[in-house]
Amino acid sequence: MSNAPHPLVDRARRLAAEVLAPHAERVDREGLPAGHVAAVKRSGLLGASAPVAHGGTAAPAAVRREIAEILAGACCSTWFLETQHHTPVRLLSEAPAPVRDRLLRPLAEGELLAGVAYAHLRAHPRVRVRASRARGGWRFEGRVPWYTGWGLNDVMLLAGVTDDGEALFAAVEAREQTGLRPSPPMRLAALTATRTVSVELTGLKVPDDAVVLRLPYERWAAADRPRNTNAAPAVFGIARAALGVLEECGDRDAARTARALRTRLDRVRRQAYALADHPVPHEHVAERLALKTRAYDLMRAATTAAVVAGGGRSLDLGSRAQRLAREGLFLLVQGQTADVREAHLGSLGHPGP
Numbered sequence: 107m108s109n110a111p112h113p114l115v116d117r118a119r120r121l122a123a124e125v126l127a128p129h130a131e132r133v134d135r136e137g138l139p140a141g142h143v144a145a146v147k148r149s150g151l152l153g154a155s156a157p158v159a160h161g162g163t164a165a166p167a168a169v170r171r172e173i174a175e176i177l178a179g180a181c182c183s184t185w186f187l188e189t190q191h192h193t194p195v196r197l198l199s200e201a202p203a204p205v206r207d208r209l210l211r212p213l214a215e216g217e218l219l220a221g222v223a224y225a226h227l228r229a230h231p232r233v234r235v236r237a238s239r240a241r242g243g244w245r246f247e248g249r250v251p252w253y254t255g256w257g258l259n260d261v262m263l264l265a266g267v268t269d270d271g272e273a274l275f276a277a278v279e280a281r282e283q284t285g286l287r288p289s290p291p292m293r294l295a296a297l298t299a300t301r302t303v304s305v306e307l308t309g310l311k312v313p314d315d316a317v318v319l320r321l322p323y324e325r326w327a328a329a330d331r332p333r334n335t336n337a338a339p340a341v342f343g344i345a346r347a348a349l350g351v352l353e354e355c356g357d358r359d360a361a362r363t364a365r366a367l368r369t370r371l372d373r374v375r376r377q378a379y380a381l382a383d384h385p386v387p388h389e390h391v392a393e394r395l396a397l398k399t400r401a402y403d404l405m406r407a408a409t410t411a412a413v414v415a416g417g418g419r420s421l422d423l424g425s426r427a428q429r430l431a432r433e434g435l436f437l438l439v440q441g442q443t444a445d446v447r448e449a450h451l452g453s454l455g456h457p458g459p
Contacts, residue, residue: 111172114154114165118173121149122180130181131424137299138183143258146188147216151177155192156214157199160206167383171339178343179350182433183299185340186440187219187255194220194263197275197318204315205277209261221255221280223305224265227273228330228443230323235307237266237274243313244274246285250305256280256288257301263318264310273326275319276312285310296432332387334443335394337378337401341437345371345401348408348430352415360415367411371404395449402438402450409434 111119125145133142146152154170156162165173170192177185191213198210212218226234226248235248246266253262262280265273282288288303319326349371352364378397381390412427413420420427438450 112165112169114151114163114169115172115176117149118151118176121145121151122176126177126181126184130183131426131429133181133183133299134296134429135423137301138187138258142181142184143187143219146184147219150216151188152191152195152216152219153214155199156195156210160199161211161214162195168379171379171382174339175343175346178340178433179347182340182344182430182436183297185343186297186300187221187258189340190222190254191220193222193224194261194277194318197263198277201318202315205318208315209277213261218260219255219258220261220263220277221253221259222263223250223253224263224275225441226251227265227267227323227326230267230327233267235264235266237268237276239269240311243311244276244317246276246307246310246312248307250307252302253288253305254300254302256291256303264312267323268320271323272320273323274317276316277318278310278312278316283310294436296429296436328388331443331445332391332394334441334446335391335398336382337374337394337398338437338441340440341401341405341434342371342375344430344434344437345405345408348405348412348427348434351412351427351430352408355415357415360411363411363415367404367408371401371408374400374404391445395446396453398446399450399453403453405434405437 125142151173153162154165154173156164158164174185174189177188195210195213198206198213209218213220235246235250237244237246246264248266259280262278263275264278265275268274285308287306291301291303292298294302349364349368352360374397378401381394381397384390409431413431416425416427419425
């Protein structure tokens with residue numbers, strides 16, 4: 107049996123080594139250049155989760171996780187833009203024919219890049235965005251607090267709650283238009299480069315043939331909740347990158363610390379991914395959350411160690427160590443749900459021996 111890496115993993119490594127990592131500090135300060143977005147589109151990675159029949163590669167979950175680790179460790183801003191693309195692709199794979207046939211292949215082949223505007227659904231029963239029936243389609247009203255990739259994405263997967271209590275997802279052009287107005291890009295402690303905005307919706311009209319998914323909110327929430335109980339691959343990617351910084355210091359104490367942390371990180375990673383592959387996603391939730399919080403702890407320890415080893419140099423904005431530490435802060439709250447927050451705070455308040 108061949109131990110050769112999957113072709114997409116090879117592509118991810120080349121993209122990371124040749125494009126992302128060499129410019130990550132500049133991107134962090136100045137923003138994602140068009141060349142990075144074009145390189146991601148050309149890489150073939152955007153079709154990793156798409157069906158082969160629609161131009162994708164239907165890569166196994168383990169391959170998709172490894173890609174995420176590689177990209178996040180090289181440039182977390184680019185990874186975050188790339189990773190959001192896969193949710194629209196996944197939903198479009200099972201969407202009604204009109205919207206699927208129009209968008210899935212261009213998204214899978216990298217002609218188009220998609221972003222998501224649905225995290226606000228998790229605030230339910232508070233409804234931040236409402237979708238109401240209109241002639242020939244739907245009208246969206248409300249405010250999307252976070253949308254990443256403004257000016258970089260081509261398609262926005264927009265979600266709202268209907269008057270009948272359904273979650274409704276639609277594909278719209280990611281541009282300013284009648285009924286859709288973005289804020290200026292937010293200045294964030296990390297990942298400002300991703301051009302994250304809030305979006306005001308004042309009667310945005312969306313035709314019926316743009317609807318990707320429509321189902322009772324509770325059915326959507328029941329499927330959504332377990333996803334965020336698993337440890338995110340990006341956490342391991344950032345932690346591994348920080349350990350690489352530590353190992354490159356040439357300091358004996360730093361190398362010893364890196365070895366100890368890597369052993370613990372690899373163990374948690376194996377356990378977390380084994381649970382992620384469990385066929386019943388809503389089982390072993392407590393164990394999943396415990397591994398997720400341990401992964402956070404190890405990421406924080408790795409990035410802190412990299413900063414400490416770098417000394418005063420780590421405070422320079424050109425320092426890889428401090429960039430990774432700030433990106434780690436972002437991952438602590440990315441995709442956070444009430445269950446995840448409760449488990450994480452509980453672990454921080456009751457540390458182990």
